[in-house]
Amino acid sequence: MSNPDLPLIAELCAAVGAAHVLRDGDLVAYERDWRKRWHGRALAVVRPGSTAEVAEVMRLCNHHGVAVVPQGGNTSLVGGSVPDDSGTQVLLNLGRLNRVRGIDAANLTMTVEAGCVLQAAQEAAEAAGLLLPLSLAAEGSCTIGGNLSTNAGGTQVLRYGNARELCLGLEVVTPAGEVWEGLSGLRKDNTGYDLRHLYIGSEGTLGVITAAVMRLYPQPAASMTALAVCASVEQCVALLQLAQARAAASLTGFEVMSDCALSLVRKHFPQIPQPLPPAAWTVLLEVSDAESAEHARTVFEALLEAALEAGVITDAAVATSVAQSRSMWHLRESISMAQAEEGLNIKHDIALPVSRIPAFVNSTDAALEQAFPGARLVNFGHLGDGNLHYNVQVPVGGSPAEFLHRHEHAVNTLVYDAVQAHGGSISAEHGIGALKREELAQRKSPVALSLMRTIKWALDPDQRMNPGRMLETASFTATDP
Secondary structure (H helix, E strand, C coil): CCHHHHHHHHHHHHHHCHHHEECCCCCHHHHECCCCCCECCCCEEECCCCHHHHHHHHHHHHHHCCCEEEECCCCCCCCCCCCCCCCCCEEEECCCCCCEEEEECCCCEEEEECCCEHHHHHHHHHHCCEECCCCCCCCCCCEHHHHHHCCCCCCCHHHHCCHHHHEEEEEEECCCCCEEEECCCCCCCCCCCCCHHHHCCCCCCCCEEEEEEEECEECCCEEEEEEEEECCHHHHHHHHHHHHHHHHHHEEEEEEEEHHHHHHHHHHCCCCCCCCCCCCEEEEEEEEECCCHHHHHHHHHHHHHHHHHCCCCCEEEECCCHHHHHHHHHHHHCHHHHHHHHCCEECCEEECCHHHHHHHHHHHHHHHHHHCCCCEEEEEEEHHHCEEEEEEECCCCCCHHHHHHHHHHHHHHHHHHHHHHCCCECCCCCCCCCCCHHHHHHHCCHHHHHHHHHHHHHHCCCCCECCCCCCCCCCCCCCCC
16 A cells, blocks of 8 residues: 555545555455456545445545545456556545435336446336336346446347437536536426436446436337348348237347357257247347237237248247246357357447348458458347347367457458448447547547547546547556457
C-alpha cells in the first residue's frame, strides 16, 4: 500500500465499510474479464450498498483524482468492465445494489437497482403476473446496470426492443458525486434533452447508473416454439418475412443457426436434443399470443404450413410442451458454450439491414474461405433484428491460440470492411469496450466521433470514468491468447 493511497483507502473504508473495500486476496473475479482476455489490477475493489454510498465513493475519487471503473456482473465480451494493470483505478462493483425497489402494476413498470441480476428482475416481474422481456444467455449473472450501460439486446428484441426501449427512467451518479434522480417512469416527458439516452449504451464512460425504471408487459396467454429447416440464408429471410406477415407483433423470437454452429453443440453437448437432421440453416421461431394456446397454435401451424407450401422451409418440429420449448432455446443458447469448449475463436457481433444479410453472408463466407482455408464459420444469432454473431473458428486440428495470434487482425479487417460495405455496424449488442475502440475510431464518421468526444468532455471533464473504453487510449493490453 503506497503512502499516497492511504488517505483515499481510509476514506473509502469509512464510506462503505472496511469489509467492502477489497485490496488483498484473490480478486480475479473482479479483475479478469469473462473471456479471460483482459487481466487488470485495481487500487481497490469497492462495493457500495446504496446510491448514497456510490455518490460518496465518486466524490472521494473525484477529490483524489482517481479513475473509476464501474462493474456489474462482469460479463462484458469486449473488455469493458475490468481495471487496467496500473493498480491506480478504483473498481466500483455494484453487486450490493441488488434490490427491486417496487413494481407499479398499473403503470406497467418496475424500479430496480443496477446490481440486480437480470434473472432476479425477471422473476420478480413474473411473481407480479407481468413480463420483463429483456432476455439473454447471461441473464443468470449479468445485471440491469450492465445491460443498460451496453444497451443489451438478446432474444426478444424483435418484439420488445433493446434495453434502451425497455427503460423509462434512470438514477445516475455523476463523476463529481452528484445524483441525478430521473426515475419518473413516464412515457411522455417533453421537458428538454432526454438524459437517460446519454447514459444508456455509454459503457460507464459518463457516469454510474444506480437504478432504473423498466417497462413491463402483461404475461402472454401462450407461447409456441418451433425449429425449421432452411436451405439457404435467403430462405431464412423469406421465412422471417412470412412470419412477420402472418404473426405480426406476436412473433417474439427468430433465431438462425448455421450447421457449423449446431455441429459444435452436437460434438460438445450430445445430450441436448436436436429434433431435426443437420441442415445448412436451422431457424428457431417463437410466437407469444395474448389470446389463448389454441389461437397461438392455429396461427403457428398456419405459418409453418404456408412456409412448407412455398418451399421456404423443408422440415419443422413444433414444441408440444414447455420442456420441449426450453430444450429448443437451450440448443440455441449452448452455441457460445460449445464454441468455448472447442477453443478460442474470433468473435464478431454485427448488425446489418435484414435485406443485406444474404449478400453479406454469401460474399464474406467466400472471402474468408479463400483467405483462410479450412476456417470454420460459426454463424448464428438474432436474424429478426439483423444481429449476427459471425464467428471464425480455427480449422480442425489447428491451434486456436496460434490462429488468433496470426490472423485475428486480418479476419477482423475483412469482416468489418464487408459489414461497412453493406451498411452495417461492427457492434450490435456487445458494445465497444477496449476490444473495438480502435475499430470505432477508424470506422465511425469524424462528425459522430467529434460529437461523442464533446459529450464525454462535458460530462466527464477529468476523463476519470472507465478510461480506455470506447474513446480513450487504454493503459492496459489484452492478454495474447
